Amino acid sequence: xxxxxxxxxxxxxxxxxxxxxxxxxxxxxxxxxxxxxxxxxxxxxxxxxxxxxxxxxxxxxxxxxxxxxxxxxxxxxxxxxxxxxxxxxxxxxxxxxxxxxxxxxxxxxxxxxxxxxxxxxxxxxxxxxxxxxxxxxxxxxxxxxxxxxxxxxxxxxxxxxxxxxxxxxxxxxxxxxxxxxxxxxxxxxxxxxxxxxxxxxxxxxxxxxxxxxxxxxxxxxxxxxxxxxxxxxxxxxxxxxxxxxxxxxxxxxxxxxxxxxxxxxxxxxxxxxxxxxxxxxxxxxxxxxxxxxxxxxxxxxxxxxxxxxxxxxxxxxxxxxxxxxxxxxxxxxxxxxxxxxxxxxxxxxxxxxxxxxxxxxxxxxxxxxxxxxxxxxxxxxxxxxxxxxxxxxxxxxxxxxxxxxxxxxxxxxxxxxxxxxxxxxxxxxx
Amino acid sequence: xxxxxxxxxxxxxxxxxxxxxxxxxxxxxxxxxxxxxxxxxxxxxxxxxxxxxxxxxxxxxxxxxxxxxxxxxxxxxxxxxxxxxxxxxxxxxxxxxxxxxxxxxxxxxxxxxxxxxxxxxxxxxxxxxxxxxxxxxxxxxxxxxxxxxxxxxxxxxxxxxxxxxxxxxxxxxxxxxxxxxxxxxxxxxxxxxxxxxxxxxxxxxxxxxxxxxxxxxxxxxxxxxxxx
Numbered sequence: 001x002x003x004x005x006x007x008x009x010x011x012x013x014x015x016x017x018x019x020x021x022x023x024x025x026x027x028x029x030x031x032x033x034x035x036x037x038x039x040x041x042x043x044x045x046x047x048x049x050x051x052x053x054x055x056x057x058x059x060x061x062x063x064x065x066x067x068x069x070x071x072x073x074x075x076x077x078x079x080x081x082x083x084x085x086x087x088x089x090x091x092x093x094x095x096x097x098x099x100x101x102x103x104x105x106x107x108x109x110x111x112x113x114x115x116x117x118x119x120x121x122x123x124x125x126x127x128x129x130x131x132x133x134x135x136x137x138x139x140x141x142x143x144x145x146x147x148x149x150x151x152x153x154x155x156x157x158x159x160x161x162x163x164x165x166x167x168x169x170x171x172x173x174x175x176x177x178x179x180x181x182x183x184x185x186x187x188x189x190x191x192x193x194x195x196x197x198x199x200x201x202x203x204x205x206x207x208x209x210x211x212x213x214x215x216x217x218x219x220x221x222x223x224x225x226x227x228x229x230x231x232x233x234x235x236x237x238x239x240x241x242x243x244x245x246x247x248x249x250x251x252x253x254x255x256x257x258x259x260x261x262x263x264x265x266x267x268x269x270x271x272x273x274x275x276x277x278x279x280x281x282x283x284x285x286x287x288x289x290x291x292x293x294x295x296x297x298x299x300x301x302x303x304x305x306x307x308x309x310x311x312x313x314x315x316x317x318x319x320x321x322x323x324x325x326x327x328x329x330x331x332x333x334x335x336x337x338x339x340x341x342x343x344x345x346x347x348x349x350x351x352x353x354x355x356x357x358x359x360x361x362x363x364x365x366x367x368x369x370x371x372x373x374x375x376x377x378x379x380x381x382x383x384x385x386x387x388x389x390x391x392x393x394x395x396x397x398x399x400x401x402x403x404x405x406x407x408x409x410x411x412x413x414x415x416x417x418x419x420x421x422x423x424x425x426x427x428x429x430x
Numbered sequence: 431x432x433x434x435x436x437x438x439x440x441x442x443x444x445x446x447x448x449x450x451x452x453x454x455x456x457x458x459x460x461x462x463x464x465x466x467x468x469x470x471x472x473x474x475x476x477x478x479x480x481x482x483x484x485x486x487x488x489x490x491x492x493x494x495x496x497x498x499x500x501x502x503x504x505x506x507x508x509x510x511x512x513x514x515x516x517x518x519x520x521x522x523x524x525x526x527x528x529x530x531x532x533x534x535x536x537x538x539x540x541x542x543x544x545x546x547x548x549x550x551x552x553x554x555x556x557x558x559x560x561x562x563x564x565x566x567x568x569x570x571x572x573x574x575x576x577x578x579x580x581x582x583x584x585x586x587x588x589x590x591x592x593x594x595x596x597x598x599x600x601x602x603x604x605x606x607x608x609x610x611x612x613x614x615x616x617x618x619x620x621x622x623x624x625x626x627x628x629x630x631x632x633x634x635x636x637x638x639x640x641x642x643x644x645x646x647x648x649x650x651x652x653x654x655x656x657x658x
Contacts, residue, residue: 009531331527334488335588336516336544338509421483424523425600 022357028307029361045382063279080249094262114230139184139210142169152231168229174214315407330423347412354404436462441494456651469642520589524601528573559587579610
């Protein structure tokens with residue numbers, strides 16, 4: 001019988017304990033892989049798109065919350081700022097481009113952002129293209145009619161809802177179009193409220209005029225509507241007003257400053273004002289990833305510890321069988337098996353348990369990411385890629401295999417050194 | 431008789447227990463010819479198991495020379511000894527020592543694998559031996575599905591698989607009742623008559639010892655009687 005044949009027989013003989021020890025390794029490796037995968041996706045997701053979104057202006061409160069809500073479309077908006085702030089910033093000499101954001105609506109699970117044609121401006125960053133046309137997979141941008149916007153804003157300020165002959169226009173992100181099967185020319189009907197529990201329909205239709213190209217960023221999962229149509233939503237007559245002032249509000253303004261010192265000028269002057277705050281997108285995101293990074297490194301170490309404990313348990317379980325097997329090993333030796341064979345059988349058994357567990361763990365890790373992708377998307381605003389394979393995973397497999405070999409070598413050495421005569425006659429002293 | 435199978439000269443075995451040396455064999459001279467049937471008897475602690483281990487190449491003497499079937503083996507390395515065991519010696523133990531994970535057939539075929547016998551031949555030989563010991567109908571059974579007497583017959587078939595020159599049986603009937611003992615002893619006699627191997631039986635049972643053509647009695651690490 002070859003070493004492998006003996007190993008498989010031994011493992012089959014102790015089926016339950018073999019499976020359980022392997023499952024231990026699998027669970028540990030699953031955790032390590034899932035954490036590695038999620039971490040890689042998190043970094044790709046958060047570090048990728050923040051470039052170019054220089055400054056985010058919004059209501060006072062958490063700067064990080066403002067950035068997350070505006071750029072990544074997660075969390076809630078910290079509050080409203082008056083529309084006049086946008087007008088003012090748009091005209092500021094240090095501003096290159098000011099893009100208004102009004103959030104709080106959703107369409108079948110996707111967040112709605114009301115904005116203007118500035119969003120599609122070539123100067124506004126977009127990972128897929130540098131030109132307005134290049135940003136679209138189909139159709140094109142909408143444009144806000146200043147007169148209609150003025151009328152809608154006046155109406156909201158007066159506590160009324162403006163009427164318009166024209167339907168609102170919408171541009172949908174790549175994932176929205178793909179998931180819901182939306183095409184240019186379709187009519188959609190956003191609802192108020194981001195969470196499904198409070199959503200109710202506005203009884204108003206938007207015409208889809210464009211579908212954005214895929215970017216792999218949060219833009220893919222957003223429905224953009226024209227700002228004027230946002231203020232014509234009946235519910236917004238009271239709700240879109242800045243508390244206290246009675247002026248129509250915006251959630252945020254994303255500013256691209258002119259090159260040079262202008263970013264600093266905007267930061268220092270705007271942060272002196274009590275009614276607004278200005279956050280630097282990349283600084284907030286790096287701060288967030290710094291915090292998350294510490295936490296996920298902690299998780300990773302816990303997972304590595306789980307793997308180590310599992311490998312130890314393989315060692316213990318193989319070692320524990322040695323007492324019972326010493327006679328079997330001695331029998332093999334008595335009938336002519338060389339010492340190297342018994343070493344290989346015992347070491348191979350531990351190695352096989354560990355490697356089988358590790359391979360299963362990698363598969364389970366990807367499975368876990370796939371299964372939890374919905375929850376991750378809800379919580380963190382990005383959908384992790386369960387099919388991608390990281391080089392770190394290969395490193396994990398290799399390390400675990402080596403650790404398994406080391407764990408197997410200990411009982412295997414014991415088997416190698418078995419005193420055949422004594423093991424065959426446990427009672428006989430002479 | 432022609433060939434000398436076992437030739438022991440001045441065999442000494444001392445066990446070291448911490449700082450204390452315990453002499454177990456104190457100078458054994460023993461010569462056994464091919465085809466002999468020898469019983470080794472002695473009280474517990476007399477040294478007969480140690481002698482058996484040395485004769486079976488399971489252990490090495492502290493001093494003295496051992497020539498097995500013409501090959502000096504007392505100074506060989508562990509792996510060389512396992513090669514010699516596999517080729518030259520068949521073992522039958524009191525507690526059978528069958529491998530529980532394998533079938534009866536696989537147990538008997540296993541020693542041939544270490545001598546690189548091709549699979550087809552292994553199976554043919556194992557089948558033949560198991561039929562010979564009356565277990566042709568149990569080839570696919572596992573040892574734990576058999577009675578004690580049947581297990582010992584499997585062990586005997588296994589011990590003969592490589593056509594050994596020497597068969598060592600250590601209390602082969604110690605775990606059997608009297609009917610089982612009679613059957614096993616009769617089987618040994620028949621097989622020896624057919625194959626002509628040399629047989630050494632270690633026993634404390636006077637009936638078995640006295641039935642053997644040659645009786646070697648060990649006491650206190652020395653041979654005190656060698657009766658033919």
